[in-house]
Amino acid sequence: MIARARALPLTDDALVVDGVTVRLGGRTVLDNVSCSVRPGEFTGLIGANGAGKTTLFRVILGLEQPSAGSVRVAGGGSESSGRGGTDVGYVPQKFQLDPDMPLRGRDLVGLGLDGHRFGLPLPSRSRRQLVQEMLDAVDAGAFADARVGQLSGGEQQRILIAHALISRPKLLLLDEPLANLDLRSAQEVVGLVSRIAREQQLAVLISAHEMNPLLPVMDRLVYLAAGRAASGTAEEVITSDVLTKLYGHHVDVLRVHGRVIVVAGTGHDEHAAVEMGGASVEIV
Amino acid sequence: MHAVLRAIFEPGFFTSSLVALAVAVGTLVAIVAGVIGVFTVLRGQSFAGEALGDIGAAGGSSAYLAGIPALWGFVGVAVAAAGVMELIGIQRARGRDLATGVVLGAGFGLAALFLYLGTTYDNTTGATVTILFGSIFALNSSILPLLALLGAIALGTIVVLYRPLLLSSVSSELAAARGLPVRLIGAAYLFAMAVAVALSAVTIGAILSTALLVGPAATALQLTRRPGHAIVAAALIGIAAMWLGVLLAYDSYYWPPLRHGWPVSFFVVTLILIAYIISRTVGARRAVR
Numbered sequence: 001m002i003a004r005a006r007a008l009p010l011t012d013d014a015l016v017v018d019g020v021t022v023r024l025g026g027r028t029v030l031d032n033v034s035c036s037v038r039p040g041e042f043t044g045l046i047g048a049n050g051a052g053k054t055t056l057f058r059v060i061l062g063l064e065q066p067s068a069g070s071v072r073v074a075g076g077g078s079e080s081s082g083r084g085g086t087d088v089g090y091v092p093q094k095f096q097l098d099p100d101m102p103l104r105g106r107d108l109v110g111l112g113l114d115g116h117r118f119g120l121p122l123p124s125r126s127r128r129q130l131v132q133e134m135l136d137a138v139d140a141g142a143f144a145d146a147r148v149g150q151l152s153g154g155e156q157q158r159i160l161i162a163h164a165l166i167s168r169p170k171l172l173l174l175d176e177p178l179a180n181l182d183l184r185s186a187q188e189v190v191g192l193v194s195r196i197a198r199e200q201q202l203a204v205l206i207s208a209h210e211m212n213p214l215l216p217v218m219d220r221l222v223y224l225a226a227g228r229a230a231s232g233t234a235e236e237v238i239t240s241d242v243l244t245k246l247y248g249h250h251v252d253v254l255r256v257h258g259r260v261i262v263v264a265g266t267g268h269d270e271h272a273a274v275e276m277g278g279a280s281v282e283i284v
Numbered sequence: 285m286h287a288v289l290r291a292i293f294e295p296g297f298f299t300s301s302l303v304a305l306a307v308a309v310g311t312l313v314a315i316v317a318g319v320i321g322v323f324t325v326l327r328g329q330s331f332a333g334e335a336l337g338d339i340g341a342a343g344g345s346s347a348y349l350a351g352i353p354a355l356w357g358f359v360g361v362a363v364a365a366a367g368v369m370e371l372i373g374i375q376r377a378r379g380r381d382l383a384t385g386v387v388l389g390a391g392f393g394l395a396a397l398f399l400y401l402g403t404t405y406d407n408t409t410g411a412t413v414t415i416l417f418g419s420i421f422a423l424n425s426s427i428l429p430l431l432a433l434l435g436a437i438a439l440g441t442i443v444v445l446y447r448p449l450l451l452s453s454v455s456s457e458l459a460a461a462r463g464l465p466v467r468l469i470g471a472a473y474l475f476a477m478a479v480a481v482a483l484s485a486v487t488i489g490a491i492l493s494t495a496l497l498v499g500p501a502a503t504a505l506q507l508t509r510r511p512g513h514a515i516v517a518a519a520l521i522g523i524a525a526m527w528l529g530v531l532l533a534y535d536s537y538y539w540p541p542l543r544h545g546w547p548v549s550f551f552v553v554t555l556i557l558i559a560y561i562i563s564r565t566v567g568a569r570r571a572v573r
Contacts (some may be wrong), residue, residue: 061461090461100567101326102505102514103454115451116462118444147509163458 013074014039014171014203015060020069022055029055031227032069037203039074039170042194043231044214045207047224053207054093056224057173060205061090074170074203089164093175095156097149105144105151105159109134112163134166138192154185161193165202172197174206178213186213211238212259238262294535306420306530306548309431313483314496314522316435319442320480321501321522322515323473326453332369332474334494335384336481339365339391341490343482344415345398354415355427358482358490359434365391366478370471395490418489418549420530431483438479441472449473450511487526488549496522499556506560506567525555 015037022030029052037043047053058064060071073087089112097103109131114121121127135144140158143151148159157177164172174193178186194217197204208214211221215234222231223238225246230237237243238260243251252263297303324333343361344354365387372383399412414422442449448469452459456466477497484493504517529552537545 062463063460088461090458092455092457092461095455095457097454100505101454102509102511104509107511108454111447111451111454111458115447115459116464117447120443120446145509 012039013037013072014041015074015205016072017056017060018070018072020056020059020066020071022052022059022064022066024055028227030059030066030229033224033227033229034069035222035229035231037171037205039203040198040201041219042197042204042206042217044211044218044221045205045224046211046214046221047207047209049209051224052227053209053224054175057090057175057205057207060171060173061088087169087171089167089169089172091157091160091164091172091174091177093177093179095160097156099147099149101147101149103148104146105140105148105155105162106131106135108148108159109140109144109162109166112166130166134162137165137196138162152185153180154182154189157181157185157189158192161189161196165196165200169202171203171205174204176207176209178208178210183213190214190217215258215260234260292535293531294538297531297534300534301425302421302423303530303534305423305425305428307527308428309423310420310487310526310530311523312431312435313487314500314526315519316438316480317484317493317496318500318504318518318520318522319515320438320477321497321499322504322511322518323442323449323453324477324497325501325505326450326511327470327473329474329477330494330498331381332384333477333481333497335369335388335391336362336365336478337485337490337493337497338388338395340482340485340493341415342391342394342398344485344490345395345402345411348411348415349398349402353424353427353430355430355482355486358485359479361391362478362482362485363475366474370474414489416489416491417547418485418487418492420487420548421533423486427486431486434479434483438476438483441476445469445472488552492549492553495553495556496525499553499560500525503556503560503563506563521556521559525552525559528555 013036017033017035020030020033021028033052033056045053045056055064059066060073110121110127112134113127113130132141135141138158138161140155140162143155144159148156151159161172161174172193177189177193181189190213193204193206196202205222206214211218211234214221218234220231220233221237222229223243223246225243226248228246230242230246238253240251240253243253243262243264247264249264254261254263321333324330340358340362343357343359345357346361347354347357350357368387369383372387395415399415402411413419448459448464451462452464452466452469459466459469480497481493484496488496500518500521501514503521504514507517508514529548532551533546533548537543539546
């Protein structure tokens, strides 16, 4: 099911992306992309590196203006973007801090609450309590007082998720949160986010170039390829027909031991590629 | 007890109006530099701070040439240079050092010209030393109100912008995602830093001014895990270095064999270095544990 065919708008959606086109430096990065995310739903944004995942996030955050189309975030009120604060929680892809940076995980989570406010933060019991509750919710209490720059990748992810969630957004965007994690940490982060999504009726959009770790928890997915998108459940989208239309050339989908392998090209092409959930492997 | 005190404080220390002024100015400047310096280190902008100080030398020397207090020159030129650096794009990591370096070179060239002209006409080399290395005992109390005003403006900027500035210093991406105007915040900070550098230049000279900006801050970052504590610690370390520096410089008038007096800047900068080395050792030991 190609996303363009989806009936819009659904008023209870947490996020509606409607026909968004983005051109950067003469190149069309996103081409009429539409998708929507519902509250309490865990949605994967799947695509190879360079497919436009981060660009789509930037459009949703209001950091990139689309040349056509619109984005609507629940509770945001404004048509065009979620810019201006706390309606959208965001966990960026690259997050590298100096190990000497005098900032505890607790401080970073606190900045998620009021980092956009002017003036000095006044110490208050309710603020401390909110931060502690959030830290507990992501199981980060044990390392909340260490310098953020000295935490492991998985621990930093938890702190960043707490930072993003403490302002109670309706929508959480995670940009490739699993890219630099070992398998175990990745599973823990995925489990944590899907649990919070259900508990708090939070809409989650999580980008990944490798879909297999997300298959057990994803309610739906948005597949990005060549700037275009297809969305639906994994069964609906990850089919030879849908992906062939999306890529514009023949695509096979293999399901092996519960894993999905996407094979683009017939094997007679010069540039046939196997994509394991988007991560392409050239076959010569 | 009395003898010990007399050994530490040479005669006249507590009655000298020059010492009182030096301590007042030094305290004010150490607070401003310490607070602002923490963000300089967090943002990795020490090179920009160094450049602002060196460029400020051109301002201080031109003010000297024009016969007005050097502070006016330090501030005017440092703030203007901050504007130029912002326009060239100092906020972007790539090209940041290049832009800074180009402006720095031009500024120092001007300083060389003005100091050459000034000393040629006046036939004295005192101005060169004062502008480049400071002379806190030679201040005129008439600049106190301006110093206080500039310090208040710089500190006020930090107080108002504290949380957005901290967030964007930690991660410009996180700040931008919250809709914060990251570039504008960076520009406001750069101007506050220019003012802090100019104030430091008045006390320990244009060339050494970044030592007071970055040194206490870098020391404080080793000692605490919390940004608020780091700011307070940096200000206190700066004040301690300044007070001790003034005292040692005053006492050094009585030191054999020269009995001539050593520059305050030397003591302040050396004390900061010692504090930094100690904090690194303490920090490293903590990391091992």
